[in-house]
Amino acid sequence: xxxxxxxxxxxxxxxxxxxxxxxxxxxxxxxxxxxxxxxxxxxxxxxxxxxxxxxxxxxxxxxxxxxxxxxxxxxxxxxxxxxxxxxxxxxxxxxxxxxxxxxxxxxxxxxxxxxxxxxxxxxxxxxxxxxxxxxxxxxxxxxxx
Numbered sequence: 633x634x635x636x637x638x639x640x641x642x643x644x645x646x647x648x649x650x651x652x653x654x655x656x657x658x659x660x661x662x663x664x665x666x667x668x669x670x671x672x673x674x675x676x677x678x679x680x681x682x683x684x685x686x687x688x689x690x691x692x693x694x695x696x697x698x699x700x701x702x703x704x705x706x707x708x709x710x711x712x713x714x715x716x717x718x719x720x721x722x723x724x725x726x727x728x729x730x731x732x733x734x735x736x737x738x739x740x741x742x743x744x745x746x747x748x749x750x751x752x753x754x755x756x757x758x759x760x761x762x763x764x765x766x767x768x769x770x771x772x773x774x775x776x777x
Contacts, residue, residue, distance in 0.1 A: 662772040672773040673698045675766040679759050685751045688741070693763065695736040697770040704735045711749075723771055729764035736767070 666672060675695045683690045705722075708731035712719050715727075722728040730752050737747045752760060 658768070659772050659777065662769050665769075666773045672766070672770045675763075675770075677759065677763055677766070680756055683751075683755060685754055690739070690747075690751075693747070694738045695733060695763070695766065696738055697732070697736045697767065700732060700736055704732070708732065708735075723768055723776065726761075726764050729767040730760070732767040733763050 662672070674697065677693045677695070679691055679693065708728055709719055711731060712725075712727055717727055719725055719728055730749055733752055734747055734749055739747055752763065755763075
């Protein structure tokens, strides 16, 4: 390692350690909330403002994470692979968590269709990230790490 690359390498190590510490804190808090009786199996999210997407107005989205199966997980991974996105850790991938949200959302259209990833991506960032966080909390509360 040259003197020029040493600071960059040390910065990278510090960033990784910070991420590991943050993940440990999130896991600990989630487990404490679960022990306190917080329900992570379902989630009702009132949008910060109504969203009109492809002719449908959404004000609230509800999610039932317990309906997801291994088949859903594999389908999400396959969709990411088609987009040439590599999944390293589902807990920290907004793409994966958004895929979970699409499948767990209880809304169905007139012909039974569910929301799309595009619809989730059209949400304001705060709504999008809160929904992804709830998917993450469900996984952590379920013992996934």
